[in-house]
Amino acid sequence: MENEIQVLDPGKFSRNEVGDSIAGWRTSGNTVVAAGNWFIRVLPNGTPAYSQRIAEAVDAVVLPPLYHLPSIPETPRYGNADALADALDASVGCARRKKPSAELLCSTKAATTRPCGASGDGRDAGLRLHASASARDDYIRLLLSDDHVSRHLVTAGNWTIRFCDSATGREAARGLGGVVVEHTADKR
Incomplete structure:
Protein backbone atom coordinates (compact mmCIF):
# COMPACT_ATOMS: atom_id res chain seq x y z
CA MET A 1 0.00 0.00 0.00
CA PRO A 64 -9.51 11.18 10.87
CA PRO A 65 -12.42 9.93 8.77
CA LEU A 66 -15.76 11.61 9.45
CA TYR A 67 -17.54 8.56 10.88
CA HIS A 68 -20.96 9.07 12.44
CA LEU A 69 -20.78 9.02 16.25
CA PRO A 70 -23.65 8.57 18.70
CA SER A 71 -24.89 11.48 20.80
CA ILE A 72 -22.24 11.85 23.52
CA PRO A 73 -23.22 13.31 26.92
CA GLU A 74 -21.46 16.53 27.95
CA THR A 75 -20.96 15.24 31.50
CA PRO A 76 -19.44 13.84 33.59
CA ARG A 77 -16.11 15.60 33.14
CA TYR A 78 -12.93 14.87 35.07
CA GLY A 79 -10.06 17.15 36.08
CA ASN A 80 -7.38 14.49 35.69
CA ALA A 81 -6.89 10.87 34.68
CA ASP A 82 -6.68 9.69 38.31
CA ALA A 83 -10.18 11.06 39.03
CA LEU A 84 -11.50 9.18 35.99
CA ALA A 85 -9.64 6.04 37.15
CA ASP A 86 -11.21 6.37 40.61
CA ALA A 87 -14.70 6.57 39.05
CA LEU A 88 -13.93 3.55 36.86
CA ASP A 89 -12.61 1.68 39.92
CA ALA A 90 -15.97 2.18 41.66
CA SER A 91 -17.75 0.76 38.58
CA VAL A 92 -15.75 -2.15 37.12
CA GLY A 93 -12.39 -1.81 38.87
CA CYS A 94 -9.18 -0.02 37.89
CA ALA A 95 -6.21 -1.68 39.59
CA ARG A 96 -2.51 -1.81 38.69
CA ARG A 97 -2.53 1.71 37.24
CA LYS A 98 0.26 2.67 34.86
CA LYS A 99 0.69 5.84 32.76
CA PRO A 100 3.31 5.17 30.08
CA SER A 101 1.99 7.89 27.74
CA ALA A 102 -1.09 10.10 27.31
CA GLU A 103 -3.19 7.09 28.24
CA LEU A 104 -3.54 5.68 31.75
CA LEU A 105 -3.76 1.87 31.72
CA CYS A 106 -5.37 -0.30 34.40
CA SER A 107 -6.91 -3.72 35.09
CA THR A 108 -10.65 -4.12 35.48
CA LYS A 109 -12.36 -7.03 37.22
CA ALA A 110 -12.67 -8.69 33.78
CA ALA A 111 -8.89 -8.70 33.22
CA THR A 112 -8.35 -12.01 35.04
CA THR A 113 -11.16 -13.86 33.25
CA ARG A 114 -10.84 -12.29 29.80
CA PRO A 115 -7.28 -10.97 29.34
CA CYS A 116 -6.42 -9.13 26.17
CA GLY A 117 -3.53 -7.58 24.36
CA ALA A 118 -0.18 -8.90 23.24
CA SER A 119 1.63 -7.53 26.29
CA GLY A 120 0.09 -10.11 28.58
CA ASP A 121 0.32 -7.73 31.54
CA GLY A 122 -3.43 -7.96 32.26
CA ARG A 123 -4.23 -4.28 31.82
CA ASP A 124 -7.47 -4.18 29.83
CA ALA A 125 -8.61 -0.55 30.04
CA GLY A 126 -7.01 2.56 28.54
CA LEU A 127 -8.21 5.91 29.94
CA ARG A 128 -7.63 9.26 28.22
CA LEU A 129 -8.74 12.85 28.84
CA HIS A 130 -9.27 15.29 25.97
CA ALA A 131 -8.93 19.08 25.76
CA SER A 132 -12.21 19.49 23.86
CA ALA A 133 -15.20 17.60 22.47
CA SER A 134 -13.76 17.85 18.96
CA ALA A 135 -10.39 16.42 20.13
CA ARG A 136 -12.29 13.57 21.81
CA ASP A 137 -14.33 12.89 18.67
CA ASP A 138 -11.23 12.96 16.44
CA TYR A 139 -9.51 10.47 18.77
CA ILE A 140 -12.54 8.16 18.64
CA ARG A 141 -12.74 8.40 14.85
CA LEU A 142 -9.03 7.66 14.55
CA LEU A 143 -9.47 4.51 16.66
CA LEU A 144 -12.50 3.49 14.57
CA SER A 145 -10.39 3.80 11.41
CA ASP A 146 -8.19 0.94 12.66
CA ASP A 147 -9.87 -2.23 11.35
CA HIS A 148 -7.14 -4.49 12.73
CA VAL A 149 -7.76 -3.99 16.44
CA SER A 150 -10.99 -4.64 18.31
CA ARG A 151 -11.90 -1.68 20.48
CA HIS A 152 -14.87 -1.11 22.73
CA LEU A 153 -15.04 2.56 23.66
CA VAL A 154 -16.94 4.34 26.40
CA THR A 155 -17.08 8.11 26.39
CA ALA A 156 -18.74 11.24 27.78
CA GLY A 157 -17.64 14.75 28.70
CA ASN A 158 -13.89 15.10 28.23
CA TRP A 159 -12.84 11.44 28.39
CA THR A 160 -12.68 8.09 26.61
CA ILE A 161 -11.93 4.61 27.90
CA ARG A 162 -10.89 1.74 25.63
CA PHE A 163 -11.88 -1.74 26.80
CA CYS A 164 -10.86 -5.14 25.50
CA ASP A 165 -14.16 -6.65 26.59
CA SER A 166 -17.51 -5.32 25.33
CA ALA A 167 -19.48 -6.48 28.41
CA THR A 168 -17.11 -4.59 30.71
CA GLY A 169 -17.46 -1.53 28.48
CA ARG A 170 -21.25 -1.64 28.66
CA GLU A 171 -21.18 -2.02 32.45
CA ALA A 172 -18.73 0.88 32.78
CA ALA A 173 -20.89 3.05 30.51
CA ARG A 174 -23.87 2.50 32.82
CA GLY A 175 -21.78 3.17 35.93
CA LEU A 176 -20.08 6.30 34.58
CA GLY A 177 -22.98 7.85 32.66
CA GLY A 178 -21.27 7.45 29.30
CA VAL A 179 -22.15 5.89 25.96
CA VAL A 180 -20.64 2.91 24.19
CA VAL A 181 -19.06 3.41 20.79
CA GLU A 182 -18.35 0.00 19.27
CA HIS A 183 -15.59 -0.57 16.72
CA THR A 184 -18.28 -1.76 14.33
CA ALA A 185 -20.06 1.61 14.57
CA ASP A 186 -21.81 2.90 11.47
CA LYS A 187 -18.98 4.36 9.38
CA ARG A 188 -20.66 6.88 7.14
Whole structure:
Protein backbone atom coordinates (compact mmCIF):
# COMPACT_ATOMS: atom_id res chain seq x y z
CA MET A 1 0.00 0.00 0.00
CA GLU A 2 1.10 3.54 -0.71
CA ASN A 3 0.06 6.87 0.74
CA GLU A 4 -1.17 9.51 -1.69
CA ILE A 5 0.23 13.05 -1.54
CA GLN A 6 -1.68 15.94 -3.12
CA VAL A 7 -0.44 19.52 -3.43
CA LEU A 8 -2.96 22.04 -4.72
CA ASP A 9 -1.65 25.18 -6.42
CA PRO A 10 -2.93 28.19 -4.41
CA GLY A 11 -3.10 30.16 -7.68
CA LYS A 12 -5.65 27.71 -9.07
CA PHE A 13 -7.44 26.47 -5.95
CA SER A 14 -9.00 28.61 -3.23
CA ARG A 15 -8.66 27.79 0.45
CA ASN A 16 -12.29 26.56 0.40
CA GLU A 17 -11.57 24.23 -2.53
CA VAL A 18 -8.60 22.74 -0.66
CA GLY A 19 -10.86 22.22 2.37
CA ASP A 20 -13.59 20.67 0.21
CA SER A 21 -11.08 18.23 -1.28
CA ILE A 22 -9.87 17.19 2.17
CA ALA A 23 -13.45 16.86 3.43
CA GLY A 24 -14.26 14.63 0.45
CA TRP A 25 -11.50 12.21 1.35
CA ARG A 26 -12.50 12.19 5.04
CA THR A 27 -16.18 11.62 4.23
CA SER A 28 -15.24 8.58 2.15
CA GLY A 29 -13.54 6.97 5.17
CA ASN A 30 -9.94 8.11 4.75
CA THR A 31 -7.50 9.50 7.28
CA VAL A 32 -5.77 12.65 6.03
CA VAL A 33 -2.60 14.39 7.24
CA ALA A 34 -2.77 18.03 6.19
CA ALA A 35 -1.20 21.48 6.37
CA GLY A 36 -1.52 24.53 4.17
CA ASN A 37 -2.31 23.68 0.56
CA TRP A 38 -1.28 20.01 0.68
CA PHE A 39 -2.43 16.78 2.24
CA ILE A 40 -1.57 13.10 2.43
CA ARG A 41 -4.25 10.42 2.22
CA VAL A 42 -2.90 7.87 4.69
CA LEU A 43 -3.77 4.29 3.91
CA PRO A 44 -4.62 2.13 6.92
CA ASN A 45 -1.81 -0.08 8.12
CA GLY A 46 -3.17 -1.38 11.40
CA THR A 47 -2.42 1.43 13.84
CA PRO A 48 -3.59 5.03 14.32
CA ALA A 49 -0.06 5.89 15.51
CA TYR A 50 1.15 5.54 11.89
CA SER A 51 -0.72 8.65 10.72
CA GLN A 52 0.32 10.49 13.89
CA ARG A 53 4.01 9.74 13.13
CA ILE A 54 3.58 11.03 9.57
CA ALA A 55 1.97 14.25 10.87
CA GLU A 56 4.80 14.82 13.36
CA ALA A 57 7.42 14.24 10.65
CA VAL A 58 5.92 16.84 8.30
CA ASP A 59 4.60 19.29 10.93
CA ALA A 60 0.94 18.74 10.05
CA VAL A 61 -2.27 17.54 11.71
CA VAL A 62 -4.15 14.25 11.52
CA LEU A 63 -7.75 14.51 10.32
CA PRO A 64 -9.51 11.18 10.87
CA PRO A 65 -12.42 9.93 8.77
CA LEU A 66 -15.76 11.61 9.45
CA TYR A 67 -17.54 8.56 10.88
CA HIS A 68 -20.96 9.07 12.44
CA LEU A 69 -20.78 9.02 16.25
CA PRO A 70 -23.65 8.57 18.70
CA SER A 71 -24.89 11.48 20.80
CA ILE A 72 -22.24 11.85 23.52
CA PRO A 73 -23.22 13.31 26.92
CA GLU A 74 -21.46 16.53 27.95
CA THR A 75 -20.96 15.24 31.50
CA PRO A 76 -19.44 13.84 33.59
CA ARG A 77 -16.11 15.60 33.14
CA TYR A 78 -12.93 14.87 35.07
CA GLY A 79 -10.06 17.15 36.08
CA ASN A 80 -7.38 14.49 35.69
CA ALA A 81 -6.89 10.87 34.68
CA ASP A 82 -6.68 9.69 38.31
CA ALA A 83 -10.18 11.06 39.03
CA LEU A 84 -11.50 9.18 35.99
CA ALA A 85 -9.64 6.04 37.15
CA ASP A 86 -11.21 6.37 40.61
CA ALA A 87 -14.70 6.57 39.05
CA LEU A 88 -13.93 3.55 36.86
CA ASP A 89 -12.61 1.68 39.92
CA ALA A 90 -15.97 2.18 41.66
CA SER A 91 -17.75 0.76 38.58
CA VAL A 92 -15.75 -2.15 37.12
CA GLY A 93 -12.39 -1.81 38.87
CA CYS A 94 -9.18 -0.02 37.89
CA ALA A 95 -6.21 -1.68 39.59
CA ARG A 96 -2.51 -1.81 38.69
CA ARG A 97 -2.53 1.71 37.24
CA LYS A 98 0.26 2.67 34.86
CA LYS A 99 0.69 5.84 32.76
CA PRO A 100 3.31 5.17 30.08
CA SER A 101 1.99 7.89 27.74
CA ALA A 102 -1.09 10.10 27.31
CA GLU A 103 -3.19 7.09 28.24
CA LEU A 104 -3.54 5.68 31.75
CA LEU A 105 -3.76 1.87 31.72
CA CYS A 106 -5.37 -0.30 34.40
CA SER A 107 -6.91 -3.72 35.09
CA THR A 108 -10.65 -4.12 35.48
CA LYS A 109 -12.36 -7.03 37.22
CA ALA A 110 -12.67 -8.69 33.78
CA ALA A 111 -8.89 -8.70 33.22
CA THR A 112 -8.35 -12.01 35.04
CA THR A 113 -11.16 -13.86 33.25
CA ARG A 114 -10.84 -12.29 29.80
CA PRO A 115 -7.28 -10.97 29.34
CA CYS A 116 -6.42 -9.13 26.17
CA GLY A 117 -3.53 -7.58 24.36
CA ALA A 118 -0.18 -8.90 23.24
CA SER A 119 1.63 -7.53 26.29
CA GLY A 120 0.09 -10.11 28.58
CA ASP A 121 0.32 -7.73 31.54
CA GLY A 122 -3.43 -7.96 32.26
CA ARG A 123 -4.23 -4.28 31.82
CA ASP A 124 -7.47 -4.18 29.83
CA ALA A 125 -8.61 -0.55 30.04
CA GLY A 126 -7.01 2.56 28.54
CA LEU A 127 -8.21 5.91 29.94
CA ARG A 128 -7.63 9.26 28.22
CA LEU A 129 -8.74 12.85 28.84
CA HIS A 130 -9.27 15.29 25.97
CA ALA A 131 -8.93 19.08 25.76
CA SER A 132 -12.21 19.49 23.86
CA ALA A 133 -15.20 17.60 22.47
CA SER A 134 -13.76 17.85 18.96
CA ALA A 135 -10.39 16.42 20.13
CA ARG A 136 -12.29 13.57 21.81
CA ASP A 137 -14.33 12.89 18.67
CA ASP A 138 -11.23 12.96 16.44
CA TYR A 139 -9.51 10.47 18.77
CA ILE A 140 -12.54 8.16 18.64
CA ARG A 141 -12.74 8.40 14.85
CA LEU A 142 -9.03 7.66 14.55
CA LEU A 143 -9.47 4.51 16.66
CA LEU A 144 -12.50 3.49 14.57
CA SER A 145 -10.39 3.80 11.41
CA ASP A 146 -8.19 0.94 12.66
CA ASP A 147 -9.87 -2.23 11.35
CA HIS A 148 -7.14 -4.49 12.73
CA VAL A 149 -7.76 -3.99 16.44
CA SER A 150 -10.99 -4.64 18.31
CA ARG A 151 -11.90 -1.68 20.48
CA HIS A 152 -14.87 -1.11 22.73
CA LEU A 153 -15.04 2.56 23.66
CA VAL A 154 -16.94 4.34 26.40
CA THR A 155 -17.08 8.11 26.39
CA ALA A 156 -18.74 11.24 27.78
CA GLY A 157 -17.64 14.75 28.70
CA ASN A 158 -13.89 15.10 28.23
CA TRP A 159 -12.84 11.44 28.39
CA THR A 160 -12.68 8.09 26.61
CA ILE A 161 -11.93 4.61 27.90
CA ARG A 162 -10.89 1.74 25.63
CA PHE A 163 -11.88 -1.74 26.80
CA CYS A 164 -10.86 -5.14 25.50
CA ASP A 165 -14.16 -6.65 26.59
CA SER A 166 -17.51 -5.32 25.33
CA ALA A 167 -19.48 -6.48 28.41
CA THR A 168 -17.11 -4.59 30.71
CA GLY A 169 -17.46 -1.53 28.48
CA ARG A 170 -21.25 -1.64 28.66
CA GLU A 171 -21.18 -2.02 32.45
CA ALA A 172 -18.73 0.88 32.78
CA ALA A 173 -20.89 3.05 30.51
CA ARG A 174 -23.87 2.50 32.82
CA GLY A 175 -21.78 3.17 35.93
CA LEU A 176 -20.08 6.30 34.58
CA GLY A 177 -22.98 7.85 32.66
CA GLY A 178 -21.27 7.45 29.30
CA VAL A 179 -22.15 5.89 25.96
CA VAL A 180 -20.64 2.91 24.19
CA VAL A 181 -19.06 3.41 20.79
CA GLU A 182 -18.35 0.00 19.27
CA HIS A 183 -15.59 -0.57 16.72
CA THR A 184 -18.28 -1.76 14.33
CA ALA A 185 -20.06 1.61 14.57
CA ASP A 186 -21.81 2.90 11.47
CA LYS A 187 -18.98 4.36 9.38
CA ARG A 188 -20.66 6.88 7.14
